[in-house]
Amino acid sequence: FAGKPKTEVAAHVGPTNTWIKIPLFILTFVSLSAILFAGMGFTHWAPDPEYGLMSKKSLIDGIVYEINHAFANSNTFFFILTYIAITFGAIVGPGLALSLYGGDLAEGETVKPWMKPIIRLNAWAFDRFNFDNKSVAESSLSKALENRLYFDHYYDMAMLKLVAGFSDKSAETDKNVVDGVIKKIESGTQSISKVVRSMTTGSARDYILMVSVGALAIFFLMWGVA
Numbered sequence: 001f002a003g004k005p006k007t008e009v010a011a012h013v014g015p016t017n018t019w020i021k022i023p024l025f026i027l028t029f030v031s032l033s034a035i036l037f038a039g040m041g042f043t044h045w046a047p048d049p050e051y052g053l054m055s056k057k058s059l060i061d062g063i064v065y066e067i068n069h070a071f072a073n074s075n076t077f078f079f080i081l082t083y084i085a086i087t088f089g090a091i092v093g094p095g096l097a098l099s100l101y102g103g104d105l106a107e108g109e110t111v112k113p114w115m116k117p118i119i120r121l122n123a124w125a126f127d128r129f130n131f132d133n134k135s136v137a138e139s140s141l142s143k144a145l146e147n148r149l150y151f152d153h154y155y156d157m158a159m160l161k162l163v164a165g166f167s168d169k170s171a172e173t174d175k176n177v178v179d180g181v182i183k184k185i186e187s188g189t190q191s192i193s194k195v196v197r198s199m200t201t202g203s204a205r206d207y208i209l210m211v212s213v214g215a216l217a218i219f220f221l222m223w224g225v226a
Contacts, residue, residue: 004106039063095125100133102126 005011015021037043039062040053057065073079104123105111111119136142144150 004109010101035063035066038066095129096131098122098125099129099131 005013036059039057039059041051041055041057041062042053045051045053054062071082073082098121102122103126105119147153
C-alpha cells in the first residue's frame, strides 16, 4: 500500500486510462451529497411535500439523527446486520489485504508525517498475520474461478450434446423421411410414365383404333342411360 511495488504483479498494476478516476469522484460527490440531503431531512421531505427541509432539525442535528439511526438502530436485526457489514468491510477485508500485500517501506523511502501511523499499522499487520496465499492460488478453487466456474465448459458440452444431437436427428429425418418420400414419388412417377409410354406405340392405326373403341364405348354408355 505504500512505497514501491513489492511483487511483480503489483508492479504492473495501474490505471488503464485517464478516465478511471471519474467514477470515484462521482461516488465521492454522491456520498457526500447524500449525507447533506439526509441531514436536511430529504428522506422525510421526498414522500411528504408539506414537510419542509430543515423545518424540524438543523443540518447538524439531522446528520446526528441519521448517524444514530444508521449505527444505533433500534431494530435488533438491522443493528446486527450493520455491524457485521462494518466488520467485514472495515476490518476483515482491509486486514486480509494488509496481511497479503502489506509491509514496511523499503530503505530510503519516506512518507508524509500523517501517513506514518498507517505505514506502521501496515507493517505490523503484515509481520503479525503474514498470509501466504500461494496454496490458495494453486488450489482447485482458484483454477475453477480462473475458468469462470467451468460455466463455459459445461455450456459448450451441453450445447454439443443437445444441438449436435438434434442436428444429427434432423439430418437423419431429412434423409430417411423427407428425401424418402420425395424419392418414392419420383420412383412412382417414373413407373407410371413407363406404363403410359408402353401404351404409346407411335402407330396411327393404333391411335385410330383406340379413339374408335372409346367413341363406341361412350355411344353405348349414353344409349344405355337414355
